[in-house]
Amino acid sequence: MPDASPIGIFIAGLLTLGIFSFLYKDNPVYKVCEAIFIGVSAAYWAVEYFYSALYRKFWLGVFPPAGSGVEADLLLWGGAILGALMLCRMIPKINWLSRWPLAFIVGATAGLYMMLFFVSNAMKQIESTMQPLIQDSLLETLGSFTIAIGTITGLIYFFFSKEHKGIFGGAAKVGIWVLMVTFGASFGYTVMSRMSLLIGRMDFLFNSWATNFGQMF
Amino acid sequence: MAHNLALIGLVLTGLSLIYVLYRTIAGNPVDRRVVFIYVALAAGLPLFMDLLPPVTVTPDVQALVDVLEELPPHSKVLAAFDYDPPSAPELQPMAVAFFKFAFKKKLDVIIVGLWPQGPQQANDAIATALLDSSVMAAGPIYGEDYVNLGFQSGNEFVIQRMGSGFKAMFPRDERQTPYDSIPVLQNIVNFSNIDFVMNFSSGKPGTIEWVQIAVDRFGARLGAGNTAVQAPQVYPYLRAKQMVGLLGGMSGAAEFEKALSMPGNGSIMLLSQISTHAIVILFIIIGNTAYFRTRKRKND
Amino acid sequence: MKREIPLLITSIAGIVFAVSFFIPHWPFGDAENIFGDWMSVVSAFAIWLGMFNLAEVSLRKVIRKSEGWNYALIVIGSMLLMLVIGFSSVYHAINTDTPHMDPGTGLKWMYDYVFSPLSATMFAMLAFFVASASYRAFRARSLEATLLLVTAFFVMVGRVPLLDPILVWAGITDFAFFSAVADWIMTYPNAAGQRAIMIGIALGITSSSLRIILGIERSHIGGDA
Numbered sequence: 001m002p003d004a005s006p007i008g009i010f011i012a013g014l015l016t017l018g019i020f021s022f023l024y025k026d027n028p029v030y031k032v033c034e035a036i037f038i039g040v041s042a043a044y045w046a047v048e049y050f051y052s053a054l055y056r057k058f059w060l061g062v063f064p065p066a067g068s069g070v071e072a073d074l075l076l077w078g079g080a081i082l083g084a085l086m087l088c089r090m091i092p093k094i095n096w097l098s099r100w101p102l103a104f105i106v107g108a109t110a111g112l113y114m115m116l117f118f119v120s121n122a123m124k125q126i127e128s129t130m131q132p133l134i135q136d137s138l139l140e141t142l143g144s145f146t147i148a149i150g151t152i153t154g155l156i157y158f159f160f161s162k163e164h165k166g167i168f169g170g171a172a173k174v175g176i177w178v179l180m181v182t183f184g185a186s187f188g189y190t191v192m193s194r195m196s197l198l199i200g201r202m203d204f205l206f207n208s209w210a211t212n213f214g215q216m217f
Numbered sequence: 218m219a220h221n222l223a224l225i226g227l228v229l230t231g232l233s234l235i236y237v238l239y240r241t242i243a244g245n246p247v248d249r250r251v252v253f254i255y256v257a258l259a260a261g262l263p264l265f266m267d268l269l270p271p272v273t274v275t276p277d278v279q280a281l282v283d284v285l286e287e288l289p290p291h292s293k294v295l296a297a298f299d300y301d302p303p304s305a306p307e308l309q310p311m312a313v314a315f316f317k318f319a320f321k322k323k324l325d326v327i328i329v330g331l332w333p334q335g336p337q338q339a340n341d342a343i344a345t346a347l348l349d350s351s352v353m354a355a356g357p358i359y360g361e362d363y364v365n366l367g368f369q370s371g372n373e374f375v376i377q378r379m380g381s382g383f384k385a386m387f388p389r390d391e392r393q394t395p396y397d398s399i400p401v402l403q404n405i406v407n408f409s410n411i412d413f414v415m416n417f418s419s420g421k422p423g424t425i426e427w428v429q430i431a432v433d434r435f436g437a438r439l440g441a442g443n444t445a446v447q448a449p450q451v452y453p454y455l456r457a458k459q460m461v462g463l464l465g466g467m468s469g470a471a472e473f474e475k476a477l478s479m480p481g482n483g484s485i486m487l488l489s490q491i492s493t494h495a496i497v498i499l500f501i502i503i504g505n506t507a508y509f510r511t512r513k514r515k516n517d
Numbered sequence: 518m519k520r521e522i523p524l525l526i527t528s529i530a531g532i533v534f535a536v537s538f539f540i541p542h543w544p545f546g547d548a549e550n551i552f553g554d555w556m557s558v559v560s561a562f563a564i565w566l567g568m569f570n571l572a573e574v575s576l577r578k579v580i581r582k583s584e585g586w587n588y589a590l591i592v593i594g595s596m597l598l599m600l601v602i603g604f605s606s607v608y609h610a611i612n613t614d615t616p617h618m619d620p621g622t623g624l625k626w627m628y629d630y631v632f633s634p635l636s637a638t639m640f641a642m643l644a645f646f647v648a649s650a651s652y653r654a655f656r657a658r659s660l661e662a663t664l665l666l667v668t669a670f671f672v673m674v675g676r677v678p679l680l681d682p683i684l685v686w687a688g689i690t691d692f693a694f695f696s697a698v699a700d701w702i703m704t705y706p707n708a709a710g711q712r713a714i715m716i717g718i719a720l721g722i723t724s725s726s727l728r729i730i731l732g733i734e735r736s737h738i739g740g741d742a
Contacts, residue, residue, distance in 0.1 A: 008626060008629060008630030009630065011630050011631065012629070012630040012631070012633070012634040013634075015631065015634050015635050015638070016634045016635075016637075016638045019635065019638040019639055019642065020638060020642070022642065023250065023253050023642065023645055024250065031585075031588050032588065032591055033635060034588070034639075035588040035589070035591035035592045035595065036591060036592075036595045036631070036635065037635040037636065037639060038571070038592050038595075039591065039592040039593065039594065039595030039596035039597075039598075039599065040595050040596070040598075040599045040627065040631055040632050040635065041632065041635075041636065042567070042568045042571050042572075042596055043568065043595070043596045043597075043598075043599030043600045043603060044333070044599055044603065044627070044628070044632055045333060045564050045567075045568070046564055046565055046568045046600065046603075047599070047600065047603030047604065047606075047607060047624065048333035048368060049333070049370050049560070049561040049564040049565065050561065050565070050604075050607070051607050051610075051617055052333070052367065052368045052369055052370050052561075053369075053370040053371075053557050053558050053560065053561030054558070054561050055607070055611070056367070056369075056388070056389060057369065057370075057386075057388075057554070057557050057558060058558050058561075060388065060389070061388070061554075068395060070388070070395070073554075075551050075554070076554060076555075076558060078551070078555055079554060079555030079556070079557070079558030079559055080558055082555060082558075082559050082562075083558055083559045083561065083562030083563075084562065086559065086562045086563060086566055087562060087565070087566055087569075089566060090566070090569060090570075090573070096519045096739075099519070099523045099738045099739060100522060100523055100526055101559050101562070101563075102523070102737060102738070103522075103523035103524070103526040103527040103530075103737065103738055104526050104527070104530050104552075104555070104559065105556070105559060105560075105563075106527055106729060106737040107526060107527035107528060107529065107530030107531040107729065107730065108374070108530040108531065108533075108534055108552055108556060110527070110531045110534075110725070110726035110727075110729040110730055111530060111531035111532060111533060111534030111535040111726065111730060112373065112374070112377065112534040112535075113722050113723075113726050114531075114534075114535050114722070114723050114726035114727060114730070115534070115535055115538040116373075116429040116430065116433075116434075117429070117718070117719040117722045117723055118719060118720075118723045119429075119433055119434075120428060120429040120432075120433045120454075120459065120719075121429070121715045121716065121718065121719035122715075122716050122719035122720055122723070124433065124457050124459060125453055125457060125712050125715055125716050125719075126716065127457070128453070128456055128457035128458070128712075129712065139701065142705075143701065143704060143705035146705040146706050146709055147456070147705055147708060147709045147712075148709075149709075150705070150706055150709025150710060150712075150713065151709045151712045151713050151716070152713075153713075154709060154710055154712070154713025154714070155713045155716060155717060157713070158713065158714075158717045175713070176661060177660075177661065177664055178706055178709055178710045178713070179710045179713070179714075180661045180662075180664040180665045180668070181664055181665070181668045181702065181706040181707065181710060182449070182706065182707050182709075182710025182711055182714070183665050183668075183710075184664065184665040184666065184667065184668025184669040184672065185449050185668055185669070185672050185702055185703060185706075185707040185710075186446075186449045186450075186707075187665065187668075187669040187672075188668070188669040188670075188671075188672025188673045188676065188699075189445040189446060189448055189449050189465065189466065189672065189676070190445065190446050190647065191493075191494065191497050191647055191651075191669075191673055192445040192466045192467065192468065192490065192494070192673070192676055192677070193307065193444050193445035193446040193466055194446075194640075194641075194643045194644040194647045195256075195260065195489075195490060195493035195494065195497075195644050195647075196306045196307045196444075196445065196466060196467040196486075196490060197303055197304070197306055197307075197637065197640050197641040197643070197644060198256070198257075198260045198493070198641040198644035198645070199260050199264075199306055199467070199486050199489040199490060199493070200305060200306025200486075200637060200641065201634075201637060201638050201641040202257070202260045202261045202264060202489070203264055203306070203482075203486065204634070204637075205261075206261060206264050206265070207264070246652070246653065249649045249653070252645070252648055252649045252652050253645045253648075253649070255648070256644060256645050256648045257645075260644070270677075270678045270682065271678050271681075271682050272678060273678065273681065273693040273696045275696065275700050276700065277700075277704075301636065302632070302633035302634075302636055302637045303636050303637045303639070303640035303641070304640075305633075305637065306637075334628075337618050337625075337628060340616075340618075365616075367616075369557060370557050370558075370560045370561055370564075371553070371556045371557035371560055372556075372560070374553045374556040374557065375553075375557065377549070377553055378550060378553035378554065378557075381541075381546070381550055385550065385553075385554065386553075386557070391616040391617075392614060392615060392616055393610075393611075393614040393615075394614075434538070445676075449703065449707055449711060450711055450715075452703055452704065452707055452708040452711055453708050453711050453712040453715055455704075455708070456704065456708045456712075465676075466676070468676045468677050487677065487678075490677050491677045491678065491679050493644070493648075494673045494674070494676075494677050494679055495679060496648065497647070497648050497651050497673065498670060498673055498674065500648060500651050500652035501651045501652070501655050501666065501669075501670070503652065504651065504652045504653060504654075504655060504656065505655075505656055505657055505666075508656045508657075508658075509657075
């Protein structure tokens with residue numbers, strides 16, 4: 001596409017400003033940009049999934065190019081049939097068939113997650129918490145105590161089967177404090193992240209778009 | 218000229234906050250759009266300044282860099298790109314620095330993506346890295362030194378399937394070359410043939426899934442660059458040594474660039490990051506000052 | 518059949534993935550690989566179902582001329598345009614053995630100049646609202662809120678060189694004090710809190726998954742099942 005870039009950058013700038021116009025108030029320009037975003041995103045994902053899953057994975061798997069030396073994987077038809085059943089959701093009379101692929105997705109995900117989360121997010125974390133409390137330096141020792149006490153009291157706070165009273169209530173209170181520190185850290189990082197995204201757009205507008213604008217007009 | 222004007226603009230912006238403080242204490246807070254203007258100025262003005270702030274490399278970043286530097290030439294590095302354009306300001310500088318380092322050090326890089334946009338972001342990062350003359354001089358060749366296997370749908374199930382064989386999920390690269398015909402992929406069957414996994418992630422599927430499957434199930438060594446929103450969530454994995462290091466957000470990118478001595482966009486944009494943090498902190502202080510003044514007045 | 522078959526499918530799929538963790542050999546290891554391949558293919562249909570659904574909802578809006586029908590028309594138009602451009606790029610890629618997003622292709626153009634700026638700006642807007650909320654709502658009303666606020670302050674100051682260069686310049690410290698504090702917060706109290714949340718969620722997911730595999734939890738196959 002010859003000379004696509006200057007026009008492309010110009011359009012990208014207009015779309016960026018169109019979305020930013022919402023900051024003043026909701027307006028038709030923003031709504032148009034939003035509608036374009038929704039339509040383009042949906043189609044983009046559909047095209048990517050068609051190309052990667054349906055063409056590269058399924059089609060070339062079932063019908064490998066002649067001379068490639070690859071054997072056809074006919075078992076892939078199982079996935080395609082399940083997938084096709086999912087589209088039955090749009091046909092009222094047989095929409096119950098769409099429960100089959102859904103059941104497959106839910107079952108497979110449950111089976112995988114059950115083990116992954118139990119091993120990586122429960123057992124490994126418990127193991128890492130059960131470490132010697134006394135470390136080489138004072139800061140690390142303090143940190144080890146914080147990790148042990150923070151994790152245990154945080155878990156106690158999430159234990160709702162027993163009323164938060166007495167020593168248990170006190171531990172739950174400490175748990176809330178630890179969680180508040182955690183949320184504060186997350187807030188600080190969220191600010192950092194959101195500002196980075198804005199800086200990226202500002203950089204585009206001031207550098208790429210403004211320079212391109214000057215060259216075009 | 219632009220540098221000085223931007224600096225003056227920033228100082229005036231800061232001073233004008235005294236008026237915002239006065240109004241807020243008087244019980245007449247400014248409109249949210251005024252706050253928006255301040256944020257825009259804080260993010261935009263430093264982009265006109267040519268000042269590189271001093272960066273302190275944190276232990277988590279240094280740990281990752283140490284592992285990368287210990288890798289001998291032609292080590293097999295799997296680079297997983299799991300992010301999209303909105304996260305590019307944070308992750309793209311990390312990716313560019315990573316490719317510059319990998320190409321100069323002659324690491325063999327295998328790119329995959331669990332997000333459709335990921336492999337595209339990888340290609341953009343490679344194009345930027347190759348603008349550097351010293352990287353260009355290293356002469357990385359597609360297929361021999363690096364390969365982009367593209368995107369594959371299936372989220373964490375892709376990593377799971379890669380455990381028994383990469384070829385099953387990525388039978389061809391993005392240029393349709395069969396897996397077995399790509400020189401850099403010779404002798405690579407699964408994670409046991411990979412020396413290091415580098416993941417750039419902004420959500421799910423991403424670092425958490427790579428830890429759970431590639432590390433904990435298949436024994437891979439993992440380092441990651443995360444968006445700042447995601448980074449706090451992966452610290453428990455870092456503590457448990459399920460990851461070797463972590464780059465968090467744009468500041469993580471700047472630290473990575475400094476540790477590798479490859480300044481790029483992360484370092485350039487850090488000044489804007491600093492000024493936006495300052496403006497948010499000042500707004501929190503103004504809001505709370507007004508709150509405590511009002512509460513004291515009510516108590517009196 | 519409407520009820521039993523989905524339950525059976527759920528259980529088989531779940532058992533295969535759970536058991537193959539311990540027995541990664543025939544038959545579980547092989548079944549896991551086959552099911553893993555199927556997940557890749559099925560997920561593509563799920564995305565297409567979502568797109569069809571969006572098109573149907575938008576089309577209904579346009580036909581009925583209900584509120585916002587003109588924007589729904591733009592949704593359909595931009596979707597069709599992207600599909601045409603996307604498939605022409607894919608067709609070109611298949612016939613020439615080139616990447617479908619090569620520079621110069623229509624899909625790459627749309628990705629660079631329409632999709633990327635729109636999605637990036639949509640998320641960038643959050644920066645303004647975070648700042649506005651900080652000014653209007655982020656108050657130290659209680660001990661808990663104060664803890665949150667103070668931590669956020671140290672993290673925001675410590676993760677970027679905001680006050681550290683001033684402290685060093687003034688000779689108050691000879692190292693990046695706030696950076697070290699932020700690092701300590703992230704490594705210890707933050708990790709402890711995140712770990713407590715993580716373990717809680719993990720135990721919840723494990724028990725929910727078990728209920729799904731055993732057929733006790735059935736909401737995913739419909740309310741009437």
